Structure formats: C-alpha cells, structure tokens
Amino acid sequence: GAVVSQHPSWVICKSGTSVKIECRSLDFQATTMFWYRQFPKQSLMLMATSNEGSKATYEQGVEKDKFLINHASLTLSTLTVTSAHPEDSSFYICSVQGRREMGTDTQYFGPGTRLTVL
C-alpha cells in the first residue's frame, strides 16, 4: 500500500480566515490524489480529484473558489479552505491512488484533518 500523511491533524480557526491542509504521499509518486470530507457519523463524500500539474476536477456542488486545490508535485497536494465559516467544520481526508495488485489501482487514505471554524 501507500503511506499518506496529512498536516495539520487538527486546526481551529476563526470565521473568515483561510486554512491550508497538506496531503503528502510518503513512499509513492502519486499522479492522482482525492479530497474527501466527512461529517460526524456519516460517510465520505468526494470533493475533488487532484491531478499533478493540472487543475483539479471538482464534484457537483463543491465550490472550487472556496476549496482551492493545488497538486504541485507528485508527492504533495494541498487543500485551502478560503474564508472558512462554521458550516465548513468537518473532517477532511485525502487519498492517494496507488497500486495494490497488478493492474488494480485503489485508494489509500491519509489520517484526516479535523477543521473547526469558530
């Protein structure tokens, strides 16, 4: 599998500020990373697909100007929540697309970042 880290693991910010979350692939060069958000006791919802060297592809209903994604290298993708509001409080998780079995790509997840907006 792939080892994925996220930083920070948790963050508290004031309403109106911007927060950047980093996702790193530690042992694998990832051309594709995914960003999810998860509300308490709910499932994971895909926000966007991050492709190295190109613009991210956002899922329907996700504001691309609010959730800025940059995938500048094969090991790093960042998610910036701009002008955060309390409703943006959530658990944000990234994943790396890696190869588990021959010919099969699957996703390996980071530990997540808990964002609380006051």
Add this chain to the structure above:
Amino acid sequence: QQQVKQSPQSLIVQKGGISIINCAYENTAFDYFPWYQQFPGKGPALLIAIRPDVSEKKEGRFTISFNKSAKQFSLHIMDSQPGDSATYFCAARQGAAGNKLTFGGGTRVLVKP
C-alpha cells in the same frame, strides 16, 4: 442518489461471533469493490478488496462474497474481536470515471467482550 447501499447501519456482535455487512449497487460500470475500516478520528484503512470476476476472497478473518448477477457483495468478519469495533465502509470504483470511489453509508460494528 446513493449508488451503493450498505446495511445494517449498526451491528452488535459477541466476541468470537461473525459480523456480516451487506452492500448493493446499481451501476454496472463499477469494476472494483474495496472495503475500508475506520476508527474514530482516523482515516479509512483498506481492509480487503475484490474484482467482479471473483465470487469470493478471503484474507485472514475477513472474507468478501460477491454476487455479480444480484449486484451485491458482503463482508464477513469471522471470530470477531473487540479490536474490530469500528465503522466499516464498502465502496465501488468506476475505473472509467477516473477511478472515483463511491462509498456506502457505513456500518458501525461493536464487538462485545
């Protein structure tokens, strides 16, 4: 519209018992079906996965059964242990759509000692 339906929402099993979680899908374009285990405050961890050309896959205490004609698949956790208490998510991947994963709603499993 939820494309992957997972049941039950929660499950309580005695230590040593069998936990069974079921998922059903509609989109025949799905081509890979992983299961993830998630502990509170942590990211999901890949547990086991199956492709639709295989009817069963076993890894240790975890077994996936897959019924392509019924578009259903299930996870069996044998000899359940308290450490297995977690939330389990089934997922389905659509390779032709950029390998996106669609997740089921999750099942909270509690294994009582």
